[in-house]
Amino acid sequence: MSELINDTNIIWVTGNKGFIGNAICTCLENEGFTVVGTDAELSVCESERLEAFAEEIQPRAVINCAGIRRDATSLSNRVKAYEVNAIGARNVALAANTVGATIIQVSSDDVYSSKLDEPVNEFDNPHPNTPYGKSKRAGEMMVRNITSDHIIIRSSWLYHTSGGRLREILDAAAAGANCPARTDQFAAPTSVDTYVKFMIKVLERDGTGTFHIASRGQASRYDFAAKVLELAGYNPESILVPEADPKTAENVVLESLMLEMFGAELPTWEDDLESYMKAAGLATS
Template sequence: MKKHILVTGANGQLGNSIKKQENQWPHFRFIYTDSKTLDITNQNVVETFFKKNSIEYCINCAAYTAVDQAETDQELAFKINALGPKYLALACKASNAVLIHISTDFVFDGCKTSPYTETDTPNPINAYGRTKLQGENSIVQTTEQYIIIRTSWLYSEYGHNFMKTMLRLSKTRSEISVVNDQVGSPTYAGDLATAILKIIDSKTIQYGLYHYSNTVETSWYDFAKTIFKFANKDVKVNPIASAHYPTLAKRPNYSVLQSEKLLEQFNIKASRWESHLKKVLEGLT
């Protein structure tokens, strides 16, 4: 009997990474949607979709992720990041389905100097983080059958991400400046996709909140240097302070996530971000 899995936001980094692995999970049946085929901000549309389709698991990859733009477009960010998850949670509850929702390290303020655990108190410092936290809270208040996974600094061969931005800049620039006082953990979207599918495949699911990111913390500056090194791009990277690179949204200075709980509950071990980066760049360059 195949497990029926709905993937929302399927054209983004994570959704495409799940599609790439589909053939490795022959006992799963995937339904992929985007904002055109399933508007998660419309409660009636979500309810109708769930009634028409037999869904056992919903992986919500849909999100408003433009961090700076969210500051001036808070209404849309709220609809997608907070209301959407609530409507999916209501539909999952009515269908007795499990909701797997992706959240972010940006729910934290970055004041710690050691990795954030699931028991640390969120305190978002930008509109994006606030709307993502509202989404988390709406799920917790709506259904018991949920897995919320916070991840960080997602990169892949798909969509928009820091790695692809650096590669694009390398075509026209021989020197760039990147902030060196924001520290986190880059996470390969393919790795996160595997972790999610392993959770669904596990015999017993421990519902709740989890953190997942690849291991070894780094700064955006060092991440950029590694990207150019692995891609054999001759680009000089200059370190600058965040104060000298003003953005609409404030970013946490430290947002490394501790992934031990996922290892304990599901035996899913996070790997180092560099190992995947090298493979991805080999495929792109």
């Protein structure tokens, strides 16, 4: 790593083999940054090793994508979730602070209640009601307490071509299979390209604090899937199977008020999706 020490454009990404981490690394590299990624070989639970690594590579910023996922977090493993999502975030913040780097903590809309009456911005108080949301909220608080040189980013329904919901929808269509889609879960779908673009804007402007990066508007999971299929040239009604369940209904729509105050304007979720799919060669028109 010694040849990297004089590179003032180094971004260290933890959890780089995960869905979000891998996509962020690709986008940053495309923007000309030197990206150093680590994953399980350098656990965020090992504070001394993290600090030694930070000293070695001297990053400009550290993006902490490491974490226990929402679908892997429950009451039965909440200790592990807190160990990684909260204490791990603290350890990464300490390592970043050691070398004067900005820590960018990847958080989630799960820090809010899953059923809200109206959109929420960065000044609204979080009230998580799931083990995952509580662990991510604890991670935010840990980072805030360690250093003022932090950027906490919340988003929702991030999608990417390499996997996740977008790929599931397109794969089902290509196979001529049906695809279930919830009509009672709402958020603001956001492409990973838009996510990283505005993350870089915040970093370049020396922003600090908490930021929501979410496309404008809101959609149900059914709305999102239908738009994906429409753009790809399929008939959504022949593929999608609408589903609903009051017990797991969700409505968490983020507003990017801080970015608006920066003078930035995020795209609507429809425009974001269309631009992203066209750039990826997935849209028919």
